[in-house]
Amino acid sequence: MHLELFVSGIPYTCTEDNLSEFFNSTNITEIKLPKYQDTGRCLGYAHVVFDDEEEYKKALAKSGETMGTRYLDIKEAKG
Secondary structure, rough: OOOOOOOOOOOOOOHHHHHHHHOOOOOOEEOOOOOOOOOOOOOOOOEEEEEHHHHHHHHOOOOEEEOOOOEEEEOOOOO
16 A cells, blocks of 8 residues: 655754654655755655555644644645
């Protein structure tokens, strides 16, 4: 099962570990966290893939919560 979320509003200092801790899930199979080539800092968004529908729904329900000082917009990834 491939359930992918698009997460925007991520702090620019965020790491994959920070995202894993935020979602508090052992069912994340992949985190795609694009970074600026020159600084290595996060671009402010990520794709997070889950293999469990219940964990996916729990993560989706976290939309609007804060990470650091930023509000996250979490929605189903399209395409």
